[in-house]
Amino acid sequence: MTAVLKVDCVGATFGSLRAVRDVTLQAHAGERLIILGTNGAGKSTLFNLIAGDILPTYGSIEWRGQPIQKLSAHERTRLGISRSYQTSRVLHGLSVADNMYLAVQGVHAGRFSWRVPGADHPWRKKADDTLSRIGLRDVGDELASNLSHGEQRQLEIAMALASDPYMLLLDEPAAGLSPSERPGLVALLRGLSRDVTMIMIEHDMDVALQVADRVLVMHEGEIMFEGTPEETAASPLVRSLYLGSSGDVDAA
Template identity: 50%
Template sequence: MASITSLRTAAPRGAAAASATNPGGQLLSGDALTLSGVTRAFGALRAVDDVSLNVAAGQKYAILGSNGAGKTTLFNAITGDFPPTAGRIHFFGEDITDLPPHERIRKGLRRTYQSSLLFRDLTVRDNLFLAVRGVASGRFSFMRPRAHQASTVATDDLLERARLSHIADELVANLAHGQQRQLEIGMALAGAPRLILFDEPAAGLSPAERRELVALLTSLPAHMSFVLIEHDLDIALRVVDRVTVMHNGRVLRTGSPAEIEGDAQVQAIYMGSKH
């Protein structure tokens, strides 16, 4: 593919607020996530190169691009798994660039991964319970929970929200791939997250499982922001209201789903001549 030069990100809603500062120099923002010139280099390779974007509070956002575009590396920079080598990351106005991953989790940032990270020898309910306890105060307590306790109630709520109540006592090892993806989303919802990063949640799903995933994503609370990496464009463009397309580690285009779907350069590179 030809190299892309002179790329600029279109400013999503809330960008003006994101750039304002108070007299003390602290960023003031109504946005959930603001990336400013984020770069992640591995030696001479810039896997992510000068990426800037804003995700408004409550916004549903997609990052698209072919393999090697830098999408997952960008997620790793946001979560702190591989912190950026340049640029800044603000989460609801607070600079989290140098925070360790567990501190970002405590502030309400969650993430799912391309490969399932589940306890396969435990039940669905047990996995969700551990997720609830992992972000709760007193999470190291060895006291057996009772039915009315907050962690148990929260687990039951997650079973409903993830649409998994009917298989609550099934071992994870016995679940279909799509059900495991649903469980991962349910675990990411533990502890009232403020923003979730979904890394290719539709990967390997059947058509029926894709429909279930769309229903689950569209049922998330309106106030909750999420950013979605997805190769399935039909899913991504149905569940978000803002899209950034990446190419060779940089931002190629940012716009609404309709704008991205109708963009000739995006079609030529990612979708072919027809979509």
């Protein structure tokens, strides 16, 4: 498989805190790579390093053969890397369609604007097509505030897809979902095109193992485990690091 992302001995230090320590990983074209870990394990910091929200203290990050560790998040978006956030960026006072239009406009205009594209604008068609692909076209006229939490997560993923990325970074998309909403999220993620490489931080072990091709588990800023979903579920090390020695992986 072709490695599209290469992270080599990357670290991030904030004062005396070493949030990420000497992390090396690769993501392959079309892969679903899931990063697990308890709160404070360093997974969100690693995610931000890949996305460009923060720059590494040391180490290198290569995207499709190009060094990107010094590039801003916006510059990385232009190269085909898009992300969602754990904290919702949905504008609840606008319709679902308007949220999507603004996301598309922000990508193509190079900046976020409050102006909604007109009915005949190609950005509107792009927004509508993306909503259809995610399964939200029928609720396009609804206020975003009227959506269920699961539907809002769908909208966030749709907005992240506005740039037609080569790689999608998802930050805990199952956070806050009810048990009845999680199967829909899993189906959505598994149905995304394999033309898009996906890296996902997730705290819900059940969701992660249903989506992943490969799993990394972080602890205290380091990658401590790598394996398939089956290997992850069976690993005593993962049980110890992620859940505690008496934890039940399947119940996470």
